[in-house]
Amino acid sequence: MLTYVVRRLLLSIPVLVVASFLIFTFVTLSADPLESLKQNRLASQRTIQKVTEEKHLDEPVFIRYGYWAKDAVTNQFGTTLLEERPIWPDLKRVLGNTLQLVVGAEILALLLAIAIGVYSSIRQYSVFDYTTTGLSFLGLATPIFWLALILQVVFTNIYLKWDIRLFYTAQLSSVDPPGGFGFLLDRVQHLALPMFTLAVVQVASYSRYMRASMLEVINSDYVRTARAKGLPARKVIMKHTFRNALIPITTLVGLGFGALFGGAIVTETIFSLDGMGLFFIRALTRGDPYPIMAWLMVTSVMIIVGNLLADIVYGLLDPRVRYD
Amino acid sequence: MGRRSFTVLAGALVAGASLLVANTSASVAGPSGQEQKPKFGGTVTFGADQEPGTLNTFVVGGDHLWASAAHYPTMAGTFVITPRFTYAPDLVTKVKFTRRPFTTTYFIKKKARWSDGKPVTAQDYVFTWQTIMDKRWNIISTIGYEDIATVKIINKKTVKFTYKKVFAGWRDLFGEILPKHALQGEDFNAVWKNNISNPKTNKPIGSGPFLLTAWNRGSSMVFERNKNYWGPRPYLNKIVFRFVEDTNTQVQQIRGGELDILSLQPQLAFAPLRAERSIKVLSTPGPGFEKLDFNQGHKGGGNPLLKNKFIREAIARGLDRQAIVRTVLGPVNPGLRFLDSVIIPQTSPYYKRHWLKYSFNPAAARRLMESNGCRRGGDGIYVCAGARASFRWTGTTGNQRRELTFEIAQAQMKNVGIELKAHFGPPSVVFRNYLVNGNFDIADYAWSLGSPDLSGFDSIYGCRTETEAQQNNMGYCNRQVDALMKKVATELDQRRQAMIMNQALALLANDLAILPMYPLPSFVIHKRTVRNVKDNPLSIGVFWNLNKGGWWKQ
Numbered sequence: 001m002l003t004y005v006v007r008r009l010l011l012s013i014p015v016l017v018v019a020s021f022l023i024f025t026f027v028t029l030s031a032d033p034l035e036s037l038k039q040n041r042l043a044s045q046r047t048i049q050k051v052t053e054e055k056h057l058d059e060p061v062f063i064r065y066g067y068w069a070k071d072a073v074t075n076q077f078g079t080t081l082l083e084e085r086p087i088w089p090d091l092k093r094v095l096g097n098t099l100q101l102v103v104g105a106e107i108l109a110l111l112l113a114i115a116i117g118v119y120s121s122i123r124q125y126s127v128f129d130y131t132t133t134g135l136s137f138l139g140l141a142t143p144i145f146w147l148a149l150i151l152q153v154v155f156t157n158i159y160l161k162w163d164i165r166l167f168y169t170a171q172l173s174s175v176d177p178p179g180g181f182g183f184l185l186d187r188v189q190h191l192a193l194p195m196f197t198l199a200v201v202q203v204a205s206y207s208r209y210m211r212a213s214m215l216e217v218i219n220s221d222y223v224r225t226a227r228a229k230g231l232p233a234r235k236v237i238m239k240h241t242f243r244n245a246l247i248p249i250t251t252l253v254g255l256g257f258g259a260l261f262g263g264a265i266v267t268e269t270i271f272s273l274d275g276m277g278l279f280f281i282r283a284l285t286r287g288d289p290y291p292i293m294a295w296l297m298v299t300s301v302m303i304i305v306g307n308l309l310a311d312i313v314y315g316l317l318d319p320r321v322r323y324d
Numbered sequence: 325m326g327r328r329s330f331t332v333l334a335g336a337l338v339a340g341a342s343l344l345v346a347n348t349s350a351s352v353a354g355p356s357g358q359e360q361k362p363k364f365g366g367t368v369t370f371g372a373d374q375e376p377g378t379l380n381t382f383v384v385g386g387d388h389l390w391a392s393a394a395h396y397p398t399m400a401g402t403f404v405i406t407p408r409f410t411y412a413p414d415l416v417t418k419v420k421f422t423r424r425p426f427t428t429t430y431f432i433k434k435k436a437r438w439s440d441g442k443p444v445t446a447q448d449y450v451f452t453w454q455t456i457m458d459k460r461w462n463i464i465s466t467i468g469y470e471d472i473a474t475v476k477i478i479n480k481k482t483v484k485f486t487y488k489k490v491f492a493g494w495r496d497l498f499g500e501i502l503p504k505h506a507l508q509g510e511d512f513n514a515v516w517k518n519n520i521s522n523p524k525t526n527k528p529i530g531s532g533p534f535l536l537t538a539w540n541r542g543s544s545m546v547f548e549r550n551k552n553y554w555g556p557r558p559y560l561n562k563i564v565f566r567f568v569e570d571t572n573t574q575v576q577q578i579r580g581g582e583l584d585i586l587s588l589q590p591q592l593a594f595a596p597l598r599a600e601r602s603i604k605v606l607s608t609p610g611p612g613f614e615k616l617d618f619n620q621g622h623k624g625g626g627n628p629l630l631k632n633k634f635i636r637e638a639i640a641r642g643l644d645r646q647a648i649v650r651t652v653l654g655p656v657n658p659g660l661r662f663l664d665s666v667i668i669p670q671t672s673p674y675y676k677r678h679w680l681k682y683s684f685n686p687a688a689a690r691r692l693m694e695s696n697g698c699r700r701g702g703d704g705i706y707v708c709a710g711a712r713a714s715f716r717w718t719g720t721t722g723n724q725r726r727e728l729t730f731e732i733a734q735a736q737m738k739n740v741g742i743e744l745k746a747h748f749g750p751p752s753v754v755f756r757n758y759l760v761n762g763n764f765d766i767a768d769y770a771w772s773l774g775s776p777d778l779s780g781f782d783s784i785y786g787c788r789t790e791t792e793a794q795q796n797n798m799g800y801c802n803r804q805v806d807a808l809m810k811k812v813a814t815e816l817d818q819r820r821q822a823m824i825m826n827q828a829l830a831l832l833a834n835d836l837a838i839l840p841m842y843p844l845p846s847f848v849i850h851k852r853t854v855r856n857v858k859d860n861p862l863s864i865g866v867f868w869n870l871n872k873g874g875w876w877k878q
Contacts, residue, residue: 030752031752032752032756034384035756037384037387037464039755040387040464040465041780041783042464042465042467043387043464044463044464044465044467047384047462050462051384051462054462080377080385082377082385083377083378083385084513084514084517085377085378090541090542093541094542097542149573152572152573155580156576156577156580159580159581160579168582169573169576169577169580169582170568170570170573170582171543171566171568172543173543175367175369175543175544175546175564175566269569269570270570270572271570271573272568272569272570272573274542274543281569282374282569286377
């Protein structure tokens with residue numbers, strides 16, 4: 001197992017290097033951080049030339065990549081190109097904010113999806129099963145941006161009609177949030193809508209997997225044997241069926257968890273949540289490759305680690321699986 | 325009781341009841357025609373669609389709308405430009421200028437001071453000039469300042485600058501004064517990255533009615549009342565900028581009271597907001613002007629047919645510009661009219677309708693084409709000297725206004741036998757590639773006047789050389805226009821400046837090098853509970869009156 005893990009990690013390094021070079025090239029070739037300055041008819045040409053030389057903007061891409069790589073390794077991803085703001089403190093901040101959103105959404109989605117999946121499989125072809133199946137497909141088909149906007153409109157209209165502030169439509173917290181429990185409540189009121197938006201699609205997806213996995217296990221020989229032996233239905237489901245049916249879901253969540261660190265770009269943009277997704281969009285809009293690269297490296301590492309952990313957990317859960 | 329007594333009593337009772345009702349109504353509604361008295365206190369939340377990276381607006385990286393917006397409440401300047409496009413003194417009581425030699429003398433207000441109590445002095449003016457001209461710093465623009473030859477401090481509150489040559493835009497200089505006592509000796513490229521404060525004390529600093537007291541990255545900026553402000557006390561205690569990227573979210577937030585004011589690009593999606601009772605919409609024609617550029621051979625590009633004036637005139641005559649304005653911007657600004665001139669704003673007393681002779685007349689457009697030998701093909705499109713009258717229409721993607729304008733124009737042009745094809749791209753591609761390389765036929769985009777000063781447009785409409793008129797991407801050159809626009813830059817009197825510019829515009833209109841479309845209106849939405857919000861279509865926007873008390877909350 002250790003050999004397997006080390007080999008996976010070592011193989012990831014060239015993947016990261018190639019991915020980082022490609023992304024750096026695409027971003028630097030497609031955007032010019034001095035674009036708005038060059039469009040300013042009053043801008044000093046001397047200053048533009050000076051900054052171009054200072055920031056190596058006139059150098060070939062691979063040389064500029066070299067400067068970035070040096071900064072990334074020796075200076076915590078360096079600073080933004082023009083404003084020279086350290087990148088790592090901002091990245092740490094937005095990573096923490098994204099974690100609040102996605103972990104909350106994942107927990108909510110898993111709790112609902114597992115319950116729905118289990119009950120649907122037990123009551124296969126029932127009204128509940130058909131209803132949740134239909135809603136799942138609806139959830140999968142619903143565009144996130146549309147759902148987010150609709151939720152904002154609905155809760156704004158609730159406020160306008162009944163003067164009740166159930167949830168806020170954007171940001172992580174109020175400008176002057178109260179302390180203690182009030183702060184927690186304020187945070188929940190701000191995160192509720194984006195969490196629900198993210199969870200809808202995840203519930204739809206996970207519940208389908210859970211249902212399929214439960215049905216596969218329910219119809220297996222050992223479960224039939226357990227029933228034939230006279231075990232109570234509850235024990236058959238919870239002890240023998242449910243735990244085995246969880247294995248695919250566990251690996252699914254593990255595989256997707258790493259990607260979640262990249263941030264839910266659409267959701268964070270619409271709800272103006274200061275997270276990884278919005279960080280990426282802002283950097284892309286400015287045409288600054290340095291924060292984009294930092295975002296990419298953090299997200300890539302998380303995905304690689306997440307995938308590796310999912311494989312390891314799968315091997316631990318299923319003794320039939322062995323890694324060399 | 326007799327009948328007469330009863331009648332008198334009943335009448336008195338009715339009269340008394342009427343008076344009571346009238347009084348009650350009057351006290352609820354307030355005496356008609358009178359404004360409520362401004363109240364002190366409260367916080368106004370302003371929606372900002374982008375967060376700046378730095379707050380040093382002088383250096384590269386700081387050329388950001390919201391970085392400038394953070395300076396409007398905090399840093400005073402020589403003048404404030406009013407909505408009427410006039411310069412109102414702010415830090416100064418007056419400025420005197422002489423023509424030969426060209427000098428400007430600033431008389432700083434005695435009471436003008438920084439938030440730490442130190443007075444704003446002539447030294448601060450000198451320091452500002454020296455900082456801008458210091459080659460160590462990555463200053464965005466030195467225009468005007470580089471023409472200053474010498475400076476003389478006459479007394480603590482009076483400073484005189486002598487220029488190498490006449491600079492017509494002098495009123496736009498010293499729009500913000502830097503505090504010498506706070507910034508001297510500092511690395512100017514590195515100051516004000518995260519705040520507007522004195523690096524020596526780490527305390528917020530400013531000469532305006534508010535101070536930036538907190539910047540919660542990714543979330544908000546908080547401005548609190550400057551207790552040491554030397555001008556009229558601002559009504560509000562606090563202004564908060566909240567960063568909300570998505571426009572639809574901003575709209576829901578202002579409906580729901582999470583935001584109080586928004587200043588947006590006008591879009592059709594906002595038109596229904598006019599019907600919301602709790603919201604007021606302000607929209608004023610601004611100095612920005614949308615126009616069509618005709619490529620007459622820049623860098624060998626463009627359709628050769630456009631070199632013929634009759635083709636350009638047929639296009640102008642075939643476009644119903646008022647219909648376009650009505651569709652594209654009417655719902656957000658119902659009274660908006662299309663433009664018949666450029667550069668000089670439509671609301672200016674100097675505005676003249678030089679392009680009036682090209683008003684909408686599709687029959688005249690068709691006559692023009694046919695009288696110049698063009699014949700309509702089987703597809704209804706004219707063929708002129710063997711070439712189809714088919715042109716690329718260049719615009720920027722993601723801009724709903726421009727996309728809609730193209731669709732309307734395409735239909736209108738088809739009616740006069742001219743074909744338009746979409747040639748859209750992202751702004752960076754359009755402005756850094758298509759226009760620069762002459763890879764377009766007709767381009768739809770905008771320029772804007774930053775201030776009442778009209779100089780600088782020779783770089784766009786003058787004759788292009790190796791070093792001059794680098795933003796003339798049309799292959800257009802009229803020596804008279806070139807000379808007149810250069811002369812504008814040396815004319816100090818605003819009225820005479822406008823007169824010279826109008827002479828140039830008359831020639832530009834005659835050549836039909838461009839076709840004005842419409843002014844870009846400002847678009848401000850605010851809750852009715854926020855009072856005294858007055859629109860200013862220039863970049864300072866609604867912040868312009870903060871130095872006179874500003875907004876207040878009901």
